Amino acid sequence: MKGYIHVYTGNGKGKTTAALGLAIRAVGAGKKVFFAQFVKGKSYSEIETVQKYIPEITMKQYGLGCFIVNKPTEKDIAAAREGLAEVATILASGKYDTVVLDEACIAVYYRLFTVEELIEAIKSKKEPTEVIITGRYAHKKLIDIADLVTEMKEVKHYYALGVEARKGIEY
Amino acid sequence: MKGYIHVYTGNGKGKTTAALGLAIRAVGAGKKVFFAQFVKGKSYSEIETVQKYIPEITMKQYGLGCFIVNKPTEKDIAAAREGLAEVATILASGKYDTVVLDEACIAVYYRLFTVEELIEAIKSKKEPTEVIITGRYAHKKLIDIADLVTEMKEVKHYYALGVEARKGIEY
Numbered sequence: 540m541k542g543y544i545h546v547y548t549g550n551g552k553g554k555t556t557a558a559l560g561l562a563i564r565a566v567g568a569g570k571k572v573f574f575a576q577f578v579k580g581k582s583y584s585e586i587e588t589v590q591k592y593i594p595e596i597t598m599k600q601y602g603l604g605c606f607i608v609n610k611p612t613e614k615d616i617a618a619a620r621e622g623l624a625e626v627a628t629i630l631a632s633g634k635y636d637t638v639v640l641d642e643a644c645i646a647v648y649y650r651l652f653t654v655e656e657l658i659e660a661i662k663s664k665k666e667p668t669e670v671i672i673t674g675r676y677a678h679k680k681l682i683d684i685a686d687l688v689t690e691m692k693e694v695k696h697y698y699a700l701g702v703e704a705r706k707g708i709e710y
Numbered sequence: 711m712k713g714y715i716h717v718y719t720g721n722g723k724g725k726t727t728a729a730l731g732l733a734i735r736a737v738g739a740g741k742k743v744f745f746a747q748f749v750k751g752k753s754y755s756e757i758e759t760v761q762k763y764i765p766e767i768t769m770k771q772y773g774l775g776c777f778i779v780n781k782p783t784e785k786d787i788a789a790a791r792e793g794l795a796e797v798a799t800i801l802a803s804g805k806y807d808t809v810v811l812d813e814a815c816i817a818v819y820y821r822l823f824t825v826e827e828l829i830e831a832i833k834s835k836k837e838p839t840e841v842i843i844t845g846r847y848a849h850k851k852l853i854d855i856a857d858l859v860t861e862m863k864e865v866k867h868y869y870a871l872g873v874e875a876r877k878g879i880e881y
Binding site for chain 2: 543545547549551552553554555556557558559560561563564565566567568569570583584585586587588589591592593636637669682685686687688689690691692693694695696697700702706707708710
């Protein structure tokens with residue numbers, strides 16, 4: 540049996556939440572999930588729910604983010620690289636049925652690690668681990684090796700109306 | 711304060727899971743969620759997780775579905791309409807901070823209820839309820855009244871490789 544590689548990318552809302560929903564569905568089917576979050580700039584409410592209620596999901600954050608204004612520092616790069624190494628070990632171990640690399644596409648985009656390093660980590664997975672990768676700007680090489688790719692396309696967004704990110708909705 | 715109306719549509723994987731992820735995030739921020747599932751043909755694993763672990767999410771199914779082969783029966787129509795009426799009451803009550811109408815776009819597409827009836831239900835909501843609607847083929851009128859619309863676009867899907875829907879991943 541083979542596990543598949545999913546990529547959720549694009550500029551629309553719904554990428555991290557789709558990965559979260561997949562994690563919840565996997566748990567309902569008796570699976571164990573490792574949910575790695577790269578370059579997340581804020582404390583996300585989903586962590587509260589997962590840590591409070593769902594022992595089958597292990598969630599871990601590797602470094603802060605939000606590099607739109609500030610460039611990644613040495614510390615950011617180190618945190619992301621350490622995270623990728625840890626996730627690679629987890630993928631190879633087969634201890635988790637589903638492994639999420641949330642915002643790994645962004646980590647590649649900001650050159651915290653290379654797409655080749657990301658692909659090497661994914662390819663080290665023990666079958667049948669299912670791998671979910673999210674984030675804008677998915678690299679072509681990642682799309683090439685993925686089995687499923689959804690582009691979350693922004694058709695309309697309330698940010699255009701001046702609505703700011705809200706706790707419990709965006710984070 | 712105002713709650714917003716989200717629509718997650720398109721032919722790609724990630725619509726229901728995005729709504730689920732939003733529900734998990736909302737709970738982490740102390741919110742209460744009502745998650746209505748229309749025309750779901752199978753028993754979905756996420757129901758197990760939610761019912762087992764997360765008391766802040768009330769999940770309810772209104773009728774089976776999968777009308778690709780068989781046309782909706784009177785019973786299917788009655789279940790969906792009853793569901794919409796119940797959800798309208800819930801929306802108007804303001805008892806839930808976030809209300810999901812999963813696959814409501816499909817219910818409209820198969821004429822279980824009209825887009826006008828769906829919009830009327832949504833518009834009856836007590837502020838600041840956040841409303842999430844999912845499903846392929848979102849009607850233009852629904853997109854017009856929505857504040858946020860993401861199209862989940864299928865770029866690549868393993869169904870094309872002959873992979874069948876798997877428990878814990880697709881349902």
